[in-house]
Amino acid sequence: MLGIQAIFIAALMCLLILHFLKPLWSSTIYPPGPLRLPFIGSIWRLAYKRSQDLLIKLAEQYGNIYIIWMGSTPLVVLSGYEAVTEGLINRSEDFAERPMSPCLKVLTKEKGIICSKGNTWQQQRKFGLITMRKLGLGNKVMENQIQEEADQLVENFAGAKKQPFDPYLYIRKSISNVVCAMAFGHRFSVEDKEFLMMIEVLDNCMRFSGTFFNFLYEIFPKLMDRLPGPHKKLFAQVEDIQLFVKKEIEKHKEYQAMHDPQDFIDFYLLRIEKSKNDPKSTYNEENLVQCIFDLFIGGSETTTIALQWALLLMVNHPDIQEKVHKEMEDVLGSSLSFNYEDQKRLPYTNAVIHEILRSHYVLFCGVNRQSVKDVNMFGFLIPKGASIIPDLRSVLLDPKQWEKPREFHPNHFLDKDGRFVEREAFLPFGAGARVCLGKQLAKIELFIFFTTLLRAFTFQLPEGVKKLSEDVILGASVHPYPYKICAVPCNSAS
Numbered sequence: 452m453l454g455i456q457a458i459f460i461a462a463l464m465c466l467l468i469l470h471f472l473k474p475l476w477s478s479t480i481y482p483p484g485p486l487r488l489p490f491i492g493s494i495w496r497l498a499y500k501r502s503q504d505l506l507i508k509l510a511e512q513y514g515n516i517y518i519i520w521m522g523s524t525p526l527v528v529l530s531g532y533e534a535v536t537e538g539l540i541n542r543s544e545d546f547a548e549r550p551m552s553p554c555l556k557v558l559t560k561e562k563g564i565i566c567s568k569g570n571t572w573q574q575q576r577k578f579g580l581i582t583m584r585k586l587g588l589g590n591k592v593m594e595n596q597i598q599e600e601a602d603q604l605v606e607n608f609a610g611a612k613k614q615p616f617d618p619y620l621y622i623r624k625s626i627s628n629v630v631c632a633m634a635f636g637h638r639f640s641v642e643d644k645e646f647l648m649m650i651e652v653l654d655n656c657m658r659f660s661g662t663f664f665n666f667l668y669e670i671f672p673k674l675m676d677r678l679p680g681p682h683k684k685l686f687a688q689v690e691d692i693q694l695f696v697k698k699e700i701e702k703h704k705e706y707q708a709m710h711d712p713q714d715f716i717d718f719y720l721l722r723i724e725k726s727k728n729d730p731k732s733t734y735n736e737e738n739l740v741q742c743i744f745d746l747f748i749g750g751s752e753t754t755t756i757a758l759q760w761a762l763l764l765m766v767n768h769p770d771i772q773e774k775v776h777k778e779m780e781d782v783l784g785s786s787l788s789f790n791y792e793d794q795k796r797l798p799y800t801n802a803v804i805h806e807i808l809r810s811h812y813v814l815f816c817g818v819n820r821q822s823v824k825d826v827n828m829f830g831f832l833i834p835k836g837a838s839i840i841p842d843l844r845s846v847l848l849d850p851k852q853w854e855k856p857r858e859f860h861p862n863h864f865l866d867k868d869g870r871f872v873e874r875e876a877f878l879p880f881g882a883g884a885r886v887c888l889g890k891q892l893a894k895i896e897l898f899i900f901f902t903t904l905l906r907a908f909t910f911q912l913p914e915g916v917k918k919l920s921e922d923v924i925l926g927a928s929v930h931p932y933p934y935k936i937c938a939v940p941c942n943s944a945s
């Protein structure tokens with residue numbers, strides 16, 4: 452009897468050992484990565500010692516392409532300039548999709564631009580690009596709208612009367628209003644309740660990503676659908692934003708016949724009308740609502756955080772701020788009017804803006820892609836359906852590409868004669884088929900806001916403060932901790 456029991460236990464042990472070893476054997480064809488355990492895979496490694504440098508540290512251990520198993524789902528990380536450009540540019544089509552998690556499915560229903568795929572993505576993206584151009588991107592129309600918001604921001608900062616204040620919310624509202632003008636054709640009062648609700652919900656969306664409840668939802672979506680919690684609150688809030696956008700669409704429908712298309716909604720409604728007999732058309736109101744949501748989620752927090760870092764860095768590096776002031780004084784003189792073209796005449800200022808985006812990247816790593824087929828890369832198999840993380844931050848800090856990767860060093864973008872130089876490894880907006888749709892808009896916004904603010908003020912530390920902390924709050928986006936600065940009007944602009 453004892454013999455049968457012993458054989459049974461031994462067989463069970465063998466099965467368990469085999470189950471444990473199987474992933475290790477099959478791992479040899481895949482890129483290397485942290486130890487893959489039964490059931491949970493190697494996801495434990497992402498929870499352990501989480502820091503902004505986590506992905507870069509893992510690359511130091513496993514190489515520029517490594518794999519993390521979320522249970523049985525592979526997550527392939529591309530690290531550094533070489534691997535990221537190989538993935539995003541040379542294999543642009545192979546990694547052109549986005550992975551769809553249960554949470555994203557609820558939030559986006561695979562509509563719009565950021566999370567859609569196939570024909571829907573192609574049509575919505577193409578429409579988005581063309582419409583942004585029609586709305587004046589790259590000419591004075593949109594620049595004037597941005598300038599209006601930047602001037603409003605100067606007024607708000609001046610209201611602090613040189614006393615310490617936190618610039619975050621002012622910047623957030625101004626940048627959101629740029630997107631409102633593009634999407635709805637009008638800006639909102641900064642006190643408008645629905646406008647403030649929209650900003651709060653967008654912030655919550657970014658903060659929810661990577662939280663414990665987000666993690667639980669991705670693993671047990673059906674169970675979590677039955678339980679209360681922050682996920683339920685977020686889903687309800689996102690529906691409120693959708694209702695808010697739908698209300699704007701209804702208003703546009705009422706007035707559409709009375710004027711030429713003036714904003715994103717007008718152009719989209721016309722597109723729906725024109726393609727109503729096309730069976731392949733994906734132009735409909737559901738996609739319109741999600742496209743607008745995507746413009747806000749993609750274009751408001753990112754640019755806001757970049758400007759938040761910009762002011763913090765100017766205060767922490769007064770010598771660099773002084774050089775920016777001097778260049779503006781020399782080139783623009785006392786004239787208050789300038790435009791995006793003037794960046795060519797302001798190489799130092801332009802280099803500083805680029806260096807802000809490089810050294811203090813606004814995202815944790817970038818936006819995930821998905822492999823559309825089995826791909827062999829650097830001798831490893833990346834299976835169809837694998838999530839791909841192109842770690843853009845690792846490119847922006849790649850020691851093979853940048854002389855002083857961990858320092859704030861505007862000379863990265865200047866040649867020895869002080870002329871501005873483009874750098875191939877400057878990829879904060881991604882690359883390839885799904886490169887950021889708002890790249891050009893973001894560049895114009897950053898230049899006009901930064902130049903307008905620095906024409907108007909010298910930014911200083913509050914009395915008694917020696918330096919602002921450059922520690923970060925980690926999420927899908929990477930904020931500095933809230934801080935206060937003083938905005939002292941410059942003589943030339945006051």
Ligand code: HEM
Binds near residue numbers: 565753881893
């Ligand atoms: C500093 C500002 C910004 C940064 C750093 C940034 C960064 C990015 C990145 C890394 C991606 C993913 C690209 C890829 O997969 O290769 C992306 C996608 C996207 N961004 Fe931006 N972005 C910024 C501003 C904007 C603005 C102003 C808008 C529009 C108002 C915008 C709209 C989008 C959209 C719609 C996508 C999805 C594109 C697609 O999937 O086809 N972004 N952005």
